[in-house]
Amino acid sequence: MKELEDVYPLPGMLTFGEVECLYRLGQINHCNGVIVEIGSWKGRSTVALASGASRVHDAKVYAIDPHKPLPVEGYTEDTEAAFMANIKRTGVADRVVPMIMTSEQAARGWNQPVRLLWIDGDHRYESVKLDFTLWEPHVVVGGIIAMHDTIRKKGPKRVLWENVFLSGRFQGIAIVDNITAVRKVEKRSLTGKLRDYLTLALRGVYIAARKSRVPYSKSVGRSLLKILTHQSWMPVILLVFTASIAR
């Protein structure tokens, strides 16, 4: 895919599997609304989402980031110029609405439905919690929330457990490296619940295996994940996951 080859060389923290995941998520077109990104940095994820979206629908990507240094989180430079140059250079500038402000400022007066919410801003617990609680209500039923650093960072991991896994309002968990994506539902189905319990169990095994450095079976993971694939967008995402753990 030419677009992915263009996106990956951009500066950023996402793995190739994660870039591909966002590119696929950007294409989701089973519900209405725009795409909202919290945390763009120099635009690697923005370009992945916008490139995917451009292939399928007209929805814009609202890219929220103050682009100011935030030393406590390790961001020491102003990234606005690099971000603007990267979206222009990759040909997605007309797809992207840059919002040079915090997610809290952007949420004031926001009134558009959101089909896909991508959270990758300040990773401290209180900030992720704020991002989630301000923006989740705008996500339409059937829409998707994807969060980064859900395996290695405490803030996103805790919000994921408290606000997603324990809430009963999301199902169809998909994991690609450090991204976890879920679908918002009116009510979880029994099969959906069972599938998610299995995915979570697999996630636990995966995390434990990574921590302990015990070799874990990629072929078992691959087969299990194939069994779990039922929803239209899931096979693609899970294939990306299996491909990435197979690296």
Ligand SMILES: C[S@@+](CC[C@H](N)C(=O)[O-])C[C@H]1O[C@@H](n2cnc3c(N)ncnc32)[C@H](O)[C@@H]1O
């Ligand atoms: C991990 S980086 C994002 C990486 C980016 N998604 C990529 O693909 O390269 C986190 C970004 O979140 C931004 N950020 C920090 N606090 C924020 C807030 N309250 N609202 C929006 N963005 C924020 C930072 O400026 C930084 O650029």
